[in-house]
Every structure is written in C-alpha cells, then in structure tokens.
Amino acid sequence: MKLYAHPFSSYSQKVLIALYENALTFEYHNLESPTVKAELASLWPLKRFPVLVDQGHTLLESSTIIEYLQLQHPGPSTLVPTGEAGIEVHMLDRLFDNYVMTPMQKVVLDKLRPATEYDGFGVAEARTVLDKIYPWLDERLRGRTWAAGEHFTLADCAAAPSLFYADWAHEIPPACSQLRAYRARLLAHPSVARVVDEARPYRHYFPLGAPQRD
Template sequence: MKLYAHPFSSYCQKVLIALYENATPFEYRSLQDPSANAELASLWPLRRFPALVDQERTILESSTIIEYLQIHYPGTVHLIPDGDAGVEVRMLDRIFDNYVMTPMQKIALDPLRPASDRDPYGVKEARGVLDRIYAWLDTSLAGRAWAAGEAFTLADCAAAPSLFYADWAHEIPLGYAKLRAYRARLLAHPSIARAVDEARPYRGNFPLGAPDRD
C-alpha cells in the first residue's frame, strides 16, 4: 500500500494520523521526491493529495481513505463507529474540513496570489467563519475528551491539522478555554505529535510565517 503525501499538508496529516494510530504498514511516497510526483500525476490528473494506492485501486480524498483503511485494514482503534455514533463522527469530520480547514486555507494562501489578485473581502469572510465555528466548537466540546466523546475517532484526525493551522492563521481567542485545551490534547496525542514533528522542517513554507510555538 502506497500513500502519496506531503508531510506539511493538512489533509495528508489527517490520513497519516489514522495510519499511525493503528500502526498500519504503508509505503510513504513523499511528494518531495520528483518520481513520486510523476507517479501521482499518472494516477490522478488533478495531482491533489493525499492519494492511496492499494494494489490496482486508487483511493482519493482523506475521509474516504480513512474509511477504506477501516474496512480493509482494521486496527485496534475503530475510527468510525457504527450506528448513530458514526453519523456524528462523519458530521464532525465534515465540519472540521469545511468550516475550519477551508477558511484557514483561504486566509493562509491569499498572500501567495499576485497582489492584484488578492481577496481581502474573502479573507475577512473566512475570519468570520472561524470566529463563529470557534464559538460553536468551544460549546460542543463541553464534557468531552475528544471531538465526538470519549473515543478518538476520524473527527479528531480531521480536527488536529485543521485546528493546528487555523490557530496560526487566526488565533483561537483566550476565552475559548475548552477549544484551546482540546487543541493542546490533540497535539500531545502520539500519532498527531508524530505527524506534526515530521512536518516541522517545512514550517518555513507557511505563507503567513509560522509562529514560534507548537
């Protein structure tokens, strides 16, 4: 099984966390390697990553990859529970991807555009989305160790990179103590700490400048 990924990519970290959580063996095809980039281009014309290749099958999109791993390479940690609990986990996964990761990327990537093509209005909107989702998450995390309750799940795989980078782009206010404590628990979790450490050499690539923390 091969994973085409870059260690600094938030969506790649999401899948790496799931793989590390269950100690699932795989070949890491780092996109720092030109040959891995060429292979990815032949598999997927959009060249978006991560991409998982298992024998003759190519699986795209981080949430789908993690679901595939659970079906075909189950480990001791059941990242997507059955029944209604699984519905909540999938819902939270989409919330972290769509309402934390997406606005974070809008803010972080805007400086890479030519000055004439930057979108200050869109960045302002993205900051507003983060303000509102931070407030919602701080409330929803009350009494919970992890995003969906007491068990570490797919939702936490999504939360870790999204909150990690979102706090760099638009800092979580001090008043949201539950959300800030949850982010700290995520970063201390072994599979997440490993993914963060592997990405550490690439922090200079963060367009806004990586803060001297985490």
C-alpha cells in the same frame, strides 16, 4: 499500500494520523520528490493529495481513505464507529474540513498570491466563518475529551491539522478555553505529535510567519 502525501499538507496529515493510530505499514511517497509528483499526476490528473494505492485500488479524498483503511486494514482503534455514534463522527469530520480547514486554507493561500491579486473580501469572509465556528466548537466540546466523546475518531483526525494550522492563521481566542485545551490534547496525542514533528522541516512554507510555537 502506497500513500502519496506531503508532511506539511493538512489533509495528508489527516490520513497519516489514521495510519499511525493503528500502526499500519505503508510506503510513504513524499511529494517533495519530483519523481513522486510525476507518479501522482499519472494516478490523478488534478494532482491533489493524499492518494492511497492499495490492492489495485486508487483512493482519493482523506475521509474516504480513512474509511477504506478501517474496512480493509482494521486495527485496534475504530476511527469510524457504527450506528448513531458514527453519524456524529461523520458530521464533525465534515464540519472540521468545511468550516475550519477550508477557511483556514483561504486565509493562507491568499498570502501565496501576488499582492495585486489578494482577495480581501474572501479572506474577511473566511475569518468570519472561523470567528463563528470557534465558539460553536468550544461549546460542543464541553465535557468531552475528544470531538465525539471519549474515543479518538475520524473527527479528531480531521480536527488535528485543521485546528493546528487555523490557530496560526486566525488565533483561537482565549475565551474559547475548551477548544484551546482540546487543540493542546490533540497535539500531545502520539499519532498527532508524530505528524507535527515530521512536518517541522517544512514550516518555512507557511506564508504567515510559521510560528515557532507548537
């Protein structure tokens, strides 16, 4: 397997967590390399990542890649359960991507624009989404170790990078103690801790000051 990814990319981290969780063997094509960037462009004209190449298949989108890994390269950890439990995992995966990761990226990417092109309205709207989803997640996590219960799943693969960066961009308030504790559990989980450590050399890319905590 070949994975085209960047260590500091949130969606790359999502897939890397799944790979590390099941100790899968793969070639890591780090997009810091211009050569790797050219390879990616030949595979996917939008040049978005991660991209997984395996057995003649080119897989796009992080959730799809993780489901493919479970189907073709199963390991001891079942990240996408079957039946009703799987429905909740899928729902939470989409919620973390759409309502934590996406608004977080809006706040961050706005800082990478020229100052004359800042989107104040869009950033305020994104922060409002985070202000609403944080308390909802806090309540949802009541009595749970992981996002969907007692087992680490696809939902946690999505939650880890989204909450990691979101707390830098728009801090999780102290009142959301369960969500803050969940974020801490994620960062202590071995597969998540590994991706966080691998990304440390690239923290200067974070435009909001790249906090030295975590």
